[in-house]
Amino acid sequence: EAGVAQSPRYKIIEKRQSVAFWCNPISGHATLYWYQQILGQGPKLLIQFQNNGVVDDSQLPKDRFSAERLKGVDSTLKIQPAKLEDSAVYLCASRHTGEQYFGPGTRLTVT
Amino acid sequence: LAKTTQPISMDSYEGQEVNITCSHNNIATNDYITWYQQFPSQGPRFIIQGYKTKVTNEVASLFIPADRKSSTLSLPRVSLSDTAVYYCLVGERGSGNTGKLIFGQGTTLQVKP
Numbered sequence: 319e320a321g322v323a324q325s326p327r328y329k330i331i332e333k334r335q336s337v338a339f340w341c342n343p344i345s346g347h348a349t350l351y352w353y354q355q356i357l358g359q360g361p362k363l364l365i366q367f368q369n370n371g372v373v374d375d376s377q378l379p380k381d382r383f384s385a386e387r388l389k390g391v392d393s394t395l396k397i398q399p400a401k402l403e404d405s406a407v408y409l410c411a412s413r414h415t416g417e418q419y420f421g422p423g424t425r426l427t428v429t
Numbered sequence: 430l431a432k433t434t435q436p437i438s439m440d441s442y443e444g445q446e447v448n449i450t451c452s453h454n455n456i457a458t459n460d461y462i463t464w465y466q467q468f469p470s471q472g473p474r475f476i477i478q479g480y481k482t483k484v485t486n487e488v489a490s491l492f493i494p495a496d497r498k499s500s501t502l503s504l505p506r507v508s509l510s511d512t513a514v515y516y517c518l519v520g521e522r523g524s525g526n527t528g529k530l531i532f533g534q535g536t537t538l539q540v541k542p
Binding site: 322349358359360361362363366374409411413417418419420421422423425 | 471472475516530533534
């Protein structure tokens with residue numbers, strides 16, 4: 319079974335630029351999550367989708383972050399404009415009914 | 430979702446058994462206890478989940494006392510490759526819930542030769 323795919327794996331941008339991350343969940347997983355993991359901390363949930371609907375986006379900084387999951391499969395997370403404090407690993411996870419399966423993450427560096 | 434408390438770091442040597450204890454004093458009746466493992470440059474990986482008493486799989490054992498206010502992840506005969514961050518989480522399980530996870534800081538386990 320293929321795992322959760324994410325791209326790119328690494329991204330370096332300057333502050334005030336925009337960036338987008340892509341996630342392809344495990345086939346058949348209706349629930350998809352985006353997390354932000356700052357160095358030395360545990361992952362923090364940004365947004366949760368059930369199929370193509372948002373279940374929880376209470377911790378998503380909506381003034382600069384946006385996410386979509388068209389057709390209930392792939393998802394993209396966008397940051398516009400980026401700030402220095404957005405430097406982190408962005409993890410995507412998917413779930414059917416049991417545990418969450420995580421992708422390898424995208425490491426974002428904002429300079 | 431109940432808050433968890435676990436040691437920031439632990440050291441061990443190859444071949445030893447490692448026990449990581451997690452406190453979750455406010456665990457709810459419907460909550461399960463779940464442990465994830467995270468290696469550098471990888472996403473977290475599910476290790477084990479339990480509700481009460483003892484659960485064992487090919488990787489680890491999970492011990493949960495009767496009051497369920499704490500739990501202990503036991504890793505038998507660790508190797509260098511077990512060096513990772515281990516997260517203890519509590520929350521509901523099953524298709525009828527969101528599966529939301531709240532990660533703490535985790536326990537960084539360093540296994541030495």
